[in-house]
Amino acid sequence: MYEMEDEEPPHAVPMLEGNEAWEPDIKRDAQKNVPVTLITGFLGAGKTTLVRYILSENHGYRIAVIMNEFGEGVEGCYFHTPEGKKANLGEWVELSNGCLCCAVKSEFVQAIEALMQKKDNFDYILIETTGLANPGPVAAALWTDDELEAGVQLDSIITVVDAVNIGKQLHDRRPEGIANEAQVQVAYADVVLLNKMDIAGEEAVTQAVAHIRAINSSVEIIHTTQSIVDLSLILNRQSFKAHSRVVLDTIIETEEDSFNPTAVSATSDTPSKDLNGIAARPGTGHGLRAVSLGRKSSDHLSLAEVGYHGDHHSHNHSHSHSHPGGHALHDNDIQTTTLRCSRPLDLEKFKEFVDSLLWDHEKHSEDIYRLKGELYISQSSKKYMIQAVYELYNISEVSDWGVQESPRSSLVVIGRHLQKEKLQEDFNACSR
Numbered sequence: 001m002y003e004m005e006d007e008e009p010p011h012a013v014p015m016l017e018g019n020e021a022w023e024p025d026i027k028r029d030a031q032k033n034v035p036v037t038l039i040t041g042f043l044g045a046g047k048t049t050l051v052r053y054i055l056s057e058n059h060g061y062r063i064a065v066i067m068n069e070f071g072e073g074v075e076g077c078y079f080h081t082p083e084g085k086k087a088n089l090g091e092w093v094e095l096s097n098g099c100l101c102c103a104v105k106s107e108f109v110q111a112i113e114a115l116m117q118k119k120d121n122f123d124y125i126l127i128e129t130t131g132l133a134n135p136g137p138v139a140a141a142l143w144t145d146d147e148l149e150a151g152v153q154l155d156s157i158i159t160v161v162d163a164v165n166i167g168k169q170l171h172d173r174r175p176e177g178i179a180n181e182a183q184v185q186v187a188y189a190d191v192v193l194l195n196k197m198d199i200a201g202e203e204a205v206t207q208a209v210a211h212i213r214a215i216n217s218s219v220e221i222i223h224t225t226q227s228i229v230d231l232s233l234i235l236n237r238q239s240f241k242a243h244s245r246v247v248l249d250t251i252i253e254t255e256e257d258s259f260n261p262t263a264v265s266a267t268s269d270t271p272s273k274d275l276n277g278i279a280a281r282p283g284t285g286h287g288l289r290a291v292s293l294g295r296k297s298s299d300h301l302s303l304a305e306v307g308y309h310g311d312h313h314s315h316n317h318s319h320s321h322s323h324p325g326g327h328a329l330h331d332n333d334i335q336t337t338t339l340r341c342s343r344p345l346d347l348e349k350f351k352e353f354v355d356s357l358l359w360d361h362e363k364h365s366e367d368i369y370r371l372k373g374e375l376y377i378s379q380s381s382k383k384y385m386i387q388a389v390y391e392l393y394n395i396s397e398v399s400d401w402g403v404q405e406s407p408r409s410s411l412v413v414i415g416r417h418l419q420k421e422k423l424q425e426d427f428n429a430c431s432r
């Protein structure tokens, strides 16, 4: 087994003998950040099966993997690749000291930092969380601005779901103060792999889709067996790019009456203008601007303190505010709603609204996991876009509105205890 010395960066591990001559088909531009896909999902859903599958496929990426295993340590440092397939060069970092989301400031950041010292050896990073993890804090830590020195860029959050057992897992009550991890994992997802289709009955699948949609109506659901999926649907999706095509599509699909799809696709590759970078709660030092690798942050929202507080932890973190994952969940606690406004929004008022929605739990009792939206901003002919994950958000100018589009704002909100009417009122108030 490959073991990492305490202070030593991880070494590249050949996955199979005889792959020295292998060259990736796709080379990362040396200037670009390394994309990171976060793979989450409840216990036994098929996360490791997915990682194994990705590593065994000939996609052209050289992939480094960070696994978060409890107790036993990493289960293996290389996978058996099916005959005839090209092997990847992988790197492994074991995080065995507790849950990934609670270790982000220490082990996780060190692991990424150590890995990035060897960044010439890989093009892509996969992170597999434990089955009980809240992916929010980890995702937020990885969501960087392109210009930042961290060198990594959150690509997307993939949640693997066990089609047979998800109904029970989503509705298992937790003691007061403890989140239902399965719901939170679905809430954060860009893509759900509805796995174990080989053993799930038709009725179970229909119900599983309904349960997932009830939580995250905008998520893309892909049915899989053995986590086998077209990798172009989950790797390099760029879900967190300001001009993300997949996110724009998501917003459109969530609309009751959709925009003209031709007009939208015409905008999808237009470079965006980031207005203010990724916004974090003032004083938290959150966001990669502050969470950039190796940088110490002493704020109360440090990533070591936030995140999952499940019963697998022997320690407790105290919080003066509620946040995603911090309270008991009840059936349908987590939902999606889409706010709409046809009048132009005042950008400053809208930012104040988002600030309070994400950070001011006196004013907004909701816990917000994700925001995605297209915005019609006053005194601008441009379409804007907002994305938020956990407690970070980013507003960007994306493109001109399509000639056949009627400018208006649509904001997809995924969160817990959503007060939909009040949210719509507050959203409308941004236009006055």
Ligand SMILES: Nc1nc2c(ncn2[C@@H]2O[C@H](COP(=O)(O)OP(=O)(O)OP(=O)(O)O)[C@@H](O)[C@H]2O)c(=O)[nH]1
Residues within 6 Å of the ligand: 041, 042, 043, 044, 045, 046, 047, 048, 049, 050, 130, 131, 160, 195, 196, 197, 198, 199, 224, 225, 226, 227
């Ligand atoms: N029948 C069936 N079994 C599957 C499928 N995908 C994975 N499994 C099995 O389900 C079990 C759990 O799969 P893993 O990939 O280890 O799941 P995981 O999400 O990594 O599990 P944890 O690390 O415990 O959270 C293994 O025995 C897999 O072989 C599938 O599509 N169908």
